Amino acid sequence: MPRIPVILGALLIFATVAGVGGYFLLRPPEPKRQARPEPAPVDPGTPPGSDPKPATEQPKLVVLVVFDQMRGDYISRWAELYGPNGFERIKKDGVWFSECYIPYSCTSTGPGHASLSTGAPPSVHGIIENEWFDRKTGTQMYCCQPKRPYELVPPVPESLGKPGRGAATGYSPERLLAQTVADSLNESTKGQGRVFSLSIKDRTAVLMGGQKPTGAYCFDTRDGLFHTGAFYRDAPHPWVTEFNAAKPADAWFEQKWEKLRTDIDYAKFSGPDDAPGETVGYNGQGRVFSHPFKGKLTAPAKGYYSALECSPSGNEMLFGLVKKAVTAEKLGRGAVPDLLCVSFSSNDIIGHQYGPDSQEVMDVTLRADKLVGEFLTFLDTEVGKGKYTMVIAADHGVCPLPELPSTKAKYPAAQRATTEELAAGLEAALTEMYGKSDVKTKWIEVFDDDVWPWLYLNHKTIEARKLKVEDVAERARDFAAGRGYVETAFTRKELEDGKFPPEQPFKKAVALAYHPDRCGDVIIIPKAGVQISKYTTGTGHGSPHPYDAHIPFLVYGAGVPALGKRAEKVSSLSVAPTLAWALGVPAPKQAAQFPPEVLPVKK
Ligand SMILES: [Zn+2]
Structure with missing residues (x-):
């Protein structure tokens, strides 16, 4: 997918407001309540x-x-x-x-x-x-740990x-x-x-x-x-x-x-x-x-x-x-x-x-x-x-x-793939791109079913090779996006800058999924109907596709x-x-939406 740079710092906020507010035909929420990495300040007014x-x-x-x-x-x-x-x-x-x-x-x-x-x-x-x-701790964190x-x-x-x-x-x-x-x-x-x-x-x-x-x-x-x-x-x-x-x-x-x-x-x-x-x-x-x-x-x-x-x-x-x-x-x-x-x-x-x-x-x-x-x-x-x-x-x-057969008919790319094979392919591709060196550690820090769809690069390896994490992330993104079962991928920098191709359909969804302290360097979106997991049977969820x-x-x-x-x-x-x-209580402080308009909420 071609990546057209859009130099517009405010695009992330605009895209988010237009996406969640306009797309869902609700009153647009206050922009300050949207897609902020830190919790918004307490709103003194009553929503x-x-x-x-x-x-x-x-x-x-x-x-x-x-x-x-x-x-x-x-x-x-x-x-x-x-x-x-x-x-x-x-x-x-x-x-x-x-x-x-x-x-x-x-x-x-x-x-x-x-x-x-x-x-x-x-x-x-x-x-x-x-x-x-x-x-910070170099460990995998569970959401209610x-x-x-x-x-x-x-x-x-x-x-x-x-x-x-x-x-x-x-x-x-x-x-x-x-x-x-x-x-x-x-x-x-x-x-x-x-x-x-x-x-x-x-x-x-x-x-x-x-x-x-x-x-x-x-x-x-x-x-x-x-x-x-x-x-x-x-x-x-x-x-x-x-x-x-x-x-x-x-x-x-x-x-x-x-x-x-x-x-x-x-x-x-x-x-x-x-x-x-x-x-x-x-x-x-x-x-x-x-x-x-x-x-x-x-x-x-x-x-x-x-x-x-x-x-x-x-x-x-x-x-x-x-x-x-x-x-x-x-x-x-x-x-x-x-x-x-x-x-x-x-x-x-x-x-x-x-x-x-x-x-x-x-x-x-x-x-x-x-x-x-x-x-x-x-x-x-x-x-x-x-x-x-x-x-x-x-x-x-x-x-x-x-x-x-019904899945294949609806989603032609439907298939199974594993994070393991994607990780192995990426390791080999990055070594080929940057050449072998004395640094023996891997390019990838963590990339498995548990942290999917985020790829965490090994920053120590990258720095030891005097490379920039951002550059390696771009290569990793392009490699992932080039797999037949992958729809698209984004780097952390793209999410931070909000620089997406204008017609990219998943830009709003990934922006709302990104938290700087917890997310990895690249996020991968599979094609519709694709299961990426270590299991050879069964199914899952986790994508922005409508079935999920x-x-x-x-x-x-x-x-x-x-x-x-x-x-x-x-x-x-x-x-x-x-x-x-x-x-009959105030909406949660960081809530991004209002109740649907048809409910008899007093204005
Ligand atoms: Zn589940």
Whole structure:
């Protein structure tokens, strides 16, 4: 792709404002709130999106429901199979924004949840990926890794195996650089409005909960229990201890994941059960229904709990804890509103294994619809109709399996590639370009699945060879961009200077993904349909392509008009201000958007 230099220092800000504001047909936000590497200063005024609603419409409980990896098109794709009480109830009595898109390029779980809770892009909240390379310490950083290690609460015995990335150091929101809706509620109500953030994954519970949630809990596959960390509390809430004591995760040990609907032919609505490119799940789940949970185990253990997470039962188990939280804490029954954040992770774990066109993803989505119905009915009884507001969204979508003929037809470049082969090719190419020298170290510091799509060059090698990092980065960019499966690549300098070719379609998305302290030297965007990972089966997400960026956005409940489907484009960054509007508190300080215009927000 030719690179035309555009010498315009303000292009980055202009492009960002035009992109997120104009592109999504929303009122353009103040430029100072956009794409700043550092959090913007506190705005002394009250943003228009935050005026409290009249008392009669003020909900007592606001619920954020995130389905981890749910594509925007799923809401219509299987609509004829949904019951009347879930998504269809919201479509009828609330608002369904059918064209909601993530405006930044790093469509991963960490950035997704951080943006849903802050309303800011990764360039501002700093969660640029689930992991990144930290040049100061020379280590790979996890997005909810605390500044010092914390114990898990309750602790997990070491004998149960190696902890996951988050559990290894305990978890905290200290890497999150922007204010969340939860923090705004906390500030406005002087801690009276309570915040609970519950999920299967740790990073999702942490990033939704903000700096001081009343409770943040996630699941650990080593012991099959829910935990918090000592950053938050020294002991779990009594209702969590009670929930754990009943070993709810063990309930499915003798069961199998069967199809929800036995009366329909799943193949007609999705694809064949055994499709090329599918993975085999966990613990012997296999590629076709029914999927057993226990494998060869005689008692529940890590393999079983991993299989449980990779099934709709993972979401069901979490919903058990959610109901317990609402009942035990009497959420939505105090003088000030409470916030409950729930992220259902099983959709993502299943989607990675079987892909968006699988019978498994269709099944977990039908069950997600059923779950939403049960959740609404539960809140009707427990909190009361008209006393709560529910917002449903997702952190990202997903790429179809590259092996499927339908994928190849839509995306001719669809294929698999690995970061390993790209790194090896680049090492060789740079050596050829600059010649051999006495310096034995590699050109690349870190470039693997964990830090993808960022390439971190080895600055020591480059300096020892008396070369400029910027120049080597340009060569690396050109090499990467020259691969048949790569759409384009950008250097750090291009992102800093905002010097993009005028028609470059991804310039806004990468600018919003760039944080100077955390990003690498080159960012790589694969062609649509391409999977770049070490896995030879399964699929993923993380690109700015529409299949990754299109998410559902539904709003229902107190003060929400029955507008049904709205087809105007909206940004995923408007989810957080919508939550703040529902709570009647100021939008998070670095939020880049306002609630969608059709919501009755007082100007
Ligand atoms: Zn994922």
